Amino acid sequence: MTIDKVLTVLEKLAPPAYQEEYDNAKLLTGSRAAVCTGVLCCLDITDEVLAEAIQHNCNLIVAHHPILFGSIKSITGASYIEKILIRAIKSDIALYAIHTNLDNVIHGVNQLIANKLNLINCKTLVPKKNTLAKLITYVPKEATSVVLDALFKSGAGHIGEYSEASFSTQGAGTFKGSEKTNPHIGLRGVREVVAEEKIEVLIPVHLQNSILKALFEAHPYEEVAYDLVPLLNTNQGVGSGLIGDLATPLEEVALLQNLKKEFNLSVIKHTALLGKPIQKIAICGGSGSFLIPAAKKAGAHLFITADIKYHAFFDAASDMIIADIGHWESEQYVPEQLFAVLTGNFPNFAVLKSQVNTNPVHYFLG
Numbered sequence: 579m580t581i582d583k584v585l586t587v588l589e590k591l592a593p594p595a596y597q598e599e600y601d602n603a604k605l606l607t608g609s610r611a612a613v614c615t616g617v618l619c620c621l622d623i624t625d626e627v628l629a630e631a632i633q634h635n636c637n638l639i640v641a642h643h644p645i646l647f648g649s650i651k652s653i654t655g656a657s658y659i660e661k662i663l664i665r666a667i668k669s670d671i672a673l674y675a676i677h678t679n680l681d682n683v684i685h686g687v688n689q690l691i692a693n694k695l696n697l698i699n700c701k702t703l704v705p706k707k708n709t710l711a712k713l714i715t716y717v718p719k720e721a722t723s724v725v726l727d728a729l730f731k732s733g734a735g736h737i738g739e740y741s742e743a744s745f746s747t748q749g750a751g752t753f754k755g756s757e758k759t760n761p762h763i764g765l766r767g768v769r770e771v772v773a774e775e776k777i778e779v780l781i782p783v784h785l786q787n788s789i790l791k792a793l794f795e796a797h798p799y800e801e802v803a804y805d806l807v808p809l810l811n812t813n814q815g816v817g818s819g820l821i822g823d824l825a826t827p828l829e830e831v832a833l834l835q836n837l838k839k840e841f842n843l844s845v846i847k848h849t850a851l852l853g854k855p856i857q858k859i860a861i862c863g864g865s866g867s868f869l870i871p872a873a874k875k876a877g878a879h880l881f882i883t884a885d886i887k888y889h890a891f892f893d894a895a896s897d898m899i900i901a902d903i904g905h906w907e908s909e910q911y912v913p914e915q916l917f918a919v920l921t922g923n924f925p926n927f928a929v930l931k932s933q934v935n936t937n938p939v940h941y942f943l944g
């Protein structure tokens with residue numbers, strides 16, 4: 579078992595292409611080709627977490643937050659980040675970050691929070707643009723099912739919870755090969771008219787190269803005719819934040835009590851209660867100030883997030899309640915999710931969940 583095999587599973591869960599531009603979600607130290615001795619899943623990489631990995635012989639740490647984030651000009655051990663990097667490299671431990679790409683997929687960080695609150699009708703709050711394209715290709719009729727199989731297998735034809743979605747129309751294709759060709763049908767130098775099917779499928783842009791490779795391999799022609807068309811459609815399964823409903827509305831105080839219990843919170847920072855029942859809830863695990871306008875526009879009664887600055891609390895106005903539950907608190911279940919996905923894929927492999935509480939924030943409650 580290589581580190582690459584573990585990362586391939588994680589990259590299927592949250593493709594790195596879906597991370598935000600400022601992010602650095604990827605393999606940060608180590609080699610994909612190395613043999614993996616065990617995986618430790620955590621939220622943050624600290625010295626204690628690194629010690630835990632060494633103790634349990636895990637040479638791969640999968641963390642939500644990338645320890646390498648800004649630009650580092652030297653690695654002398656001057657900061658805690660440099661110290662951790664030096665120790666990880668010396669101990670031959672690969673560090674991998676699965677960050678805003680996991681925030682941005684519909685079954686990621688925000689869904690975990692939604693599950694704790696039993697939200698239904700969950701949708702991406704701000705779906706991502708420029709992630710989808712249409713692939714159109716022309717196939718002789720007898721090869722249609724082989725080409726479709728190859729396209730579906732390589733990741734084309736997914737729409738929401740549906741897979742293998744395509745559309746085809748029948749028509750006639752013409753071609754005339756030069757003297758250098760070796761046509762699959764007909765003779766070189768003679769115009770051929772062939773009954774063909776035009777196949778259209780939706781593809782995620784980040785899989786474009788592998789889908790085209792699969793098309794070229796499955797298609798019987800020497801020269802494969804195809805069109806790649808960028809789409810203005812947003813991708814419902816990818817984007818920032820999430821919005822969903824409670825099956826039955828809850829009074830504000832009861833909702834906050836439930837939130838406190840489910841996330842084991844000692845305190846919730848929130849804007850003034852509005853005296854109205856809550857049903858529609860927007861969520862953004864981690865720092866979510868940037869989604870306040872979108873949550874309001876979507877009609878959320880409550881926005882659960884973290885890292886709200888003083889002035890941003892005013893933006894709730896009297897339209898909704900903002901609840902800041904703390905950054906670590908909002909993402910505390912991420913290691914559990916990574917653990918579940920990896921043990922699901924590798925049931926007999928050493929996958930561990932960190933037992934270290936890495937929350938740097940403490941609350942003095944008197």
Ligand SMILES: [Zn+2]
Pocket residue numbers: 643863864865905909
């Ligand atoms: Zn975070």
